Amino acid sequence: MALLKDGVFARDPWTQLDDAADLGGVEHPIVSLERWQANGNGLARYNGPLGIRLKSDQPPALIADDLARFDLVALEFPKFADGRAFTYARLLRERHGYAGELRAVGDVLRDQYQFMLRCGFDAFEVADANSIDGWRQSAAEITVWYQPAATG
Amino acid sequence: MYRYDEFDHTLVAERVTQFRGQVARRLSGELSEDQFKPLRLRNGLYLQLHAYMLRVAIPYGMLSSEQMRMQAHIARTYDRGYGHFTTRQNIQFNWPELEDVPDILADLATVEMHAIQTSGNNIRNVTADPLAGVAADEIEDPRVYAEILRQWSTLHPEFSFLPRKFKIAVTGAPRDRAALKVHDIGLEIRRDEAGETGFRVLVGGGQGRTPILAVTIREFLPKRDLLSYVEAILRVYNQLGRRDNMYKARIKILVKSVGAEKFGKLVEEEWEQIRHGALTLPEAEIARIESHFAPPPYETRDATDRGFEARRFEDRDFARWCRINLAAHKQPGYTIVYISLKPEGGVPGDATAEQMDAVADLADRYSFGEIRVTLEQNLVLADVSLGEVYDLWRALGEAGLATPNIGLISDIIACPGLDYCNLANARSIPVAQRIARRFADLSRQHDIGELNIKISGCINACAHHHVGHIGILGVDKKGQEYYQITLGGSADENATLGEIVGPAFTYDAVTDAIETIVGTYLSNRRDGESFLDTYRRAGKAPFKEALYGAP
Amino acid sequence: MTAQILTASRLREGDVVYFTAAGHWSEWLSDATVADAEADDLLARGKRDEAAGDVIDAYLVAVDVAGGRLAPLSQRERIRARGPTVRADLGKQARQRLMLPAAE
Numbered sequence: 001m002a003l004l005k006d007g008v009f010a011r012d013p014w015t016q017l018d019d020a021a022d023l024g025g026v027e028h029p030i031v032s033l034e035r036w037q038a039n040g041n042g043l044a045r046y047n048g049p050l051g052i053r054l055k056s057d058q059p060p061a062l063i064a065d066d067l068a069r070f071d072l073v074a075l076e077f078p079k080f081a082d083g084r085a086f087t088y089a090r091l092l093r094e095r096h097g098y099a100g101e102l103r104a105v106g107d108v109l110r111d112q113y114q115f116m117l118r119c120g121f122d123a124f125e126v127a128d129a130n131s132i133d134g135w136r137q138s139a140a141e142i143t144v145w146y147q148p149a150a151t152g
Numbered sequence: 153m154y155r156y157d158e159f160d161h162t163l164v165a166e167r168v169t170q171f172r173g174q175v176a177r178r179l180s181g182e183l184s185e186d187q188f189k190p191l192r193l194r195n196g197l198y199l200q201l202h203a204y205m206l207r208v209a210i211p212y213g214m215l216s217s218e219q220m221r222m223q224a225h226i227a228r229t230y231d232r233g234y235g236h237f238t239t240r241q242n243i244q245f246n247w248p249e250l251e252d253v254p255d256i257l258a259d260l261a262t263v264e265m266h267a268i269q270t271s272g273n274n275i276r277n278v279t280a281d282p283l284a285g286v287a288a289d290e291i292e293d294p295r296v297y298a299e300i301l302r303q304w305s306t307l308h309p310e311f312s313f314l315p316r317k318f319k320i321a322v323t324g325a326p327r328d329r330a331a332l333k334v335h336d337i338g339l340e341i342r343r344d345e346a347g348e349t350g351f352r353v354l355v356g357g358g359q360g361r362t363p364i365l366a367v368t369i370r371e372f373l374p375k376r377d378l379l380s381y382v383e384a385i386l387r388v389y390n391q392l393g394r395r396d397n398m399y400k401a402r403i404k405i406l407v408k409s410v411g412a413e414k415f416g417k418l419v420e421e422e423w424e425q426i427r428h429g430a431l432t433l434p435e436a437e438i439a440r441i442e443s444h445f446a447p448p449p450y451e452t453r454d455a456t457d458r459g460f461e462a463r464r465f466e467d468r469d470f471a472r473w474c475r476i477n478l479a480a481h482k483q484p485g486y487t488i489v490y491i492s493l494k495p496e497g498g499v500p501g502d503a504t505a506e507q508m509d510a511v512a513d514l515a516d517r518y519s520f521g522e523i524r525v526t527l528e529q530n531l532v533l534a535d536v537s538l539g540e541v542y543d544l545w546r547a548l549g550e551a552g553l554a555t556p557n558i559g560l561i562s563d564i565i566a567c568p569g570l571d572y573c574n575l576a577n578a579r580s581i582p583v584a585q586r587i588a589r590r591f592a593d594l595s596r597q598h599d600i601g602e603l604n605i606k607i608s609g610c611i612n613a614c615a616h617h618h619v620g621h622i623g624i625l626g627v628d629k630k631g632q633e634y635y636q637i638t639l640g641g642s643a644d645e646n647a648t649l650g651e652i653v654g655p656a657f658t659y660d661a662v663t664d665a666i667e668t669i670v671g672t673y674l675s676n677r678r679d680g681e682s683f684l685d686t687y688r689r690a691g692k693a694p695f696k697e698a699l700y701g702a703p
Numbered sequence: 704m705t706a707q708i709l710t711a712s713r714l715r716e717g718d719v720v721y722f723t724a725a726g727h728w729s730e731w732l733s734d735a736t737v738a739d740a741e742a743d744d745l746l747a748r749g750k751r752d753e754a755a756g757d758v759i760d761a762y763l764v765a766v767d768v769a770g771g772r773l774a775p776l777s778q779r780e781r782i783r784a785r786g787p788t789v790r791a792d793l794g795k796q797a798r799q800r801l802m803l804p805a806a807e
Contacts, residue, residue, distance in 0.1 A: 111187075142166045144159050185760075199760065571789050
């Protein structure tokens, strides 16, 4: 897995944590919605940068009131055809004013890249770390859009 | 009709380049078929029974003569010399090769056409009344809004991976000639009490495995709110439509499951959040699109033409064709001409490259260079002056395009069926041909009157059999082709779904069954009743009894 | 055991093809190699060729081998082997040649 951010492969400071895993020593943890809602497991005492990962059936309304707490929101594409996160991304940016990192994770296809960018994603977990040229090319394939981009 | 500006040209050209790259990556093996398939579907390219099939978008059924000539060119250059016009106003080519498709798309782009989103789980070709702009009963031209919706829906970043395909239709008259009630969204232009025009919004119609008629969720929507409201519907659907079962993934299932009222509330709640935003349609933008659909430069003419009347009096064949294939035009001295693609012995909806070129020439000569595709797999020249109709008819006859059967029993809608389609269970085209042959006698056809037969080769219902006066559904029973008949369906503003009449018929028995049904209608009908009228009055019983015997 | 053959579509042209004993893909049904107990192996071979990228959508088709001629059991595969029944001038049927006897 590689992290694509701002058009380049970047080092990823974040760590996806299992629900049972200890927060101690992890600088940039990403937790599940379930863990956040349970708020136990050391989360209540943790003051560092925090990320949250939503599944495709977990809409952003569930965390809308808590967004100030998150520096990263990861939205899952369990299969590339499951397009719910496109809506979730736009709602996070346009409805809830979320301005942190918005990361697409899971089955993320190069051919969805531009759609994801237009919906407000700014980071992408991609399977193939060798393919930066392909991603760069995909980013520039369509230069005109009928629809306005998601406002940040 | 709509002409591309710089923006539109750029988008289509970039799309061609993008697809060329995707094809190259597929052929080199960089993309697997699983990864490539959704990409090729988004450009209308299917793998069918014998070959690939390319579905080209004809936005709301409008073609210029130049665009029609390009279809002829594609048929000749890349295919087997013909194309098939579909029930969603598109055209299909049955034999393209994958490597040629980027070139086909590049050729299409030169005449402002594409195959974007004619397949896949996204928003498909927005269809409209084929008589838009010319029908005598029109309130306002629906093509304006079909074009606005086309642009809004093209490569929409949020709605390109929906639970399932999404189909929108628009009408501008009280008579529904676009089958709104069986679309995911149907938009009917109407007037409110103040006389202002806006939309009645219907959602959740569809056919296939679970035929359902659409429900109204909003009686009146101002025009400026069209895009924000439709966006709200799509947003609710994208989030809540089922993704676990492709046969339960259309919006009709969602609307039925939460109920129309609740669904309407969900839409209104979302809409409240976005209705005053960037999607509001300024009047200037509506006017800009409207200007593309200004009426052609009609000449001022009398409502009747002496030459036309004389010809009708002299030539009985011409008179009969006029009676059946012409429709009233709002402009005095002009008429709407239907071109039948259902000649006896032909394949319903197919046209050869030569016929396409002939239609393009005739459109230039007689109809301001424009052609429409109907939902019944026929064509229309919408603006013909009465004085020229006779010459047009002669020319159509020479091209094999003057069959006087519009709306009659031999004007059958048939999907490609098992002769072409990967999804089919049974053949539909030869069933249509047999029925048409049995009823070849034109005076018999005219006596029977309006009777829409629609034949689908599988439950996907591409021939819209659920809304046929007689619907025929091909099924596979133990490896044999059987045909289930439904009666009393209708696709107009009083839409009804057909009722199954009884057990299915074999391929050899279905023509006789149709004859029995027609006979039952003729012996039961009262003054001037159409087949549908008689069925609605007399019910299923006499037909069931005639077909299967007394209970 | 039903006799089975392996079919697929050529990636480039979309042509219907059949897997032969010699290990290549032929346009002609009559060239197809017939398996019954080994049908799974045949299918696996087809899936490998799919992955290699020349063909797509490989699957087994049940056939009747009586009288030395291969005949698919399903209407769909019979039509797929010949062409549209309503256009004798299109498809493989328009380029007909003598059917060879079923492979040994």
